[in-house]
Amino acid sequence: MLNLDLQNHRPLREIVYEELKRQILVGEIAPGTRMMEVELAEEMGVSRTPIREAIRKLEKEGLVTIEPRRGAYASEISVKDMVDVLEVRQDLEGMASRSCRRKGHGRRKTGLYKSKQRLRRRYQTWQYGRDNKV
Numbered sequence: 001m002l003n004l005d006l007q008n009h010r011p012l013r014e015i016v017y018e019e020l021k022r023q024i025l026v027g028e029i030a031p032g033t034r035m036m037e038v039e040l041a042e043e044m045g046v047s048r049t050p051i052r053e054a055i056r057k058l059e060k061e062g063l064v065t066i067e068p069r070r071g072a073y074a075s076e077i078s079v080k081d082m083v084d085v086l087e088v089r090q091d092l093e094g095m096a097s098r099s100c101r102r103k104g105h106g107r108r109k110t111g112l113y114k115s116k117q118r119l120r121r122r123y124q125t126w127q128y129g130r131d132n133k134v
Contacts, residue, residue: 016046017054024063024074031076035064086123093119 020040023029035055037048044051055072058064062081066072093116 012046013050013053016044016050017057020054020058029074031074033074035072035074090119
């Protein structure tokens with residue numbers, strides 16, 4: 001069941017989307033697993049509509065594959081795909097940080113810089129672990 005923060009004013013479909021995305025990325029929903037709307041709705045305590053909308057959005061991102069008359073399945077995510085995503089994200093956050101710095105957005109600049117550094121450290125740690133596996 002989803003832990004819904006009643007003070008949170010985001011649409012339910014976004015909350016469901018983020019939770020399903022998290023489950024796919026951390027492996028709670030294994031690649032190739034059929035994602036049945038009814039079961040997911042019961043597990044999360046929501047109707048099928050936000051589940052359906054989230055699955056469609058995940059399909060656009062390549063995290064879900066929808067096969068006509070068969071259903072939706074969690075996509076295989078390769079190491080190369082993950083590296084590509086992290087590299088693009090790192091570049092985008094760097095550009096956003098530089099843009100804020102040029103425009104003089106004081107507090108935002110600090111937050112973006114810290115996020116960029118954190119992402120860079122995670123990527124380097126992940127890359128070091130991958131390259132030095134026994």
